[in-house]
Amino acid sequence: MREDDSTWFSKWEEELPSPEELMPLSQTLITHDLAVAFDIRNPNSPQQPPPPPLLPLQTPSSQPNSAEFDSAELGGGGGATGDEPARTLKRPRLVWTPQLHKRFVDAVAHLGIKNAVPKTIMQLMSVDGLTRENVASHLQKYRLYLKRMQGLSSGGGGAGGGLTGGGDPATDHLFASSPVPAHFLHPGRANSDNFLPFVPVAALQQHHHQMAAAAAGHQQLQTQYRQIGHFGSQPNGQFEHPFLSRQSQTVHHRIGAPVNNPVVPSSYVEDMESATAANGRKVLTLFPTGDD
């Protein structure tokens, strides 16, 4: 029944063959300008349909959504006419969506704990808009998560927890959604050959703004709740995402009966990047990469 349990990492091996395959990595985050443009915090309209966060493929159509420009910022004083570039502007808040986190894990996994440093990860991810600080922050969170899992799974203590191979959410929320490469659990242990040495390929840089994915717009919105629940209520009925259905709201009682293993809440698309390879590896590689 549960095949995912032991398949995920099996698949992983197939997935991380060569760096070249990883090269095409390219996700589009919100560009600064766009972010700022969307960052509009409508004082009057509290419920403005937030821009669809991530768009893997299948760009609907660029429906020029009337973007209202609300420069209700600036607290008096200061030249309001000056800032046009997105420099020195405060980013809203990075929304680490499962897919994005997956990319993060992917990069870290392929890099190896050794090279898994913020800068490298960030570069490998090639996520436009992502900054070192973002990755660094998330990285440490991820490390803590790994550490936590280590202590719980091994050990013997058995402490009331129980449940070892499952992994229980509630504390790790997002982290639990993405598969954790086994090797992460323990740095110097098990066989070393398991992994590919992997050499930091030349600086890969490629990012273009093809499908704009706007994910900004949440400034003070509590994350997780309706962050990206269902946005198929567009008047135009444009998007209809099959995935991205968080089933939170589930009352998880602390100790209760042995919860079943289905940890994975919904089914996130395994990997959209692999889809490209299946079809004919190419697509993203010929685009003018205006890197930084």
Place this chain on the structure above:
DNA sequence: CTGTCAATAT
């Protein structure tokens, strides 16, 4: 300067 830990803000 880059990476990490701690504190703070939202």
Place this chain on the structure above:
DNA sequence: CATATTGACA
């Protein structure tokens, strides 16, 4: 309250 952001330190 959890998460991301920011600051300070190594």
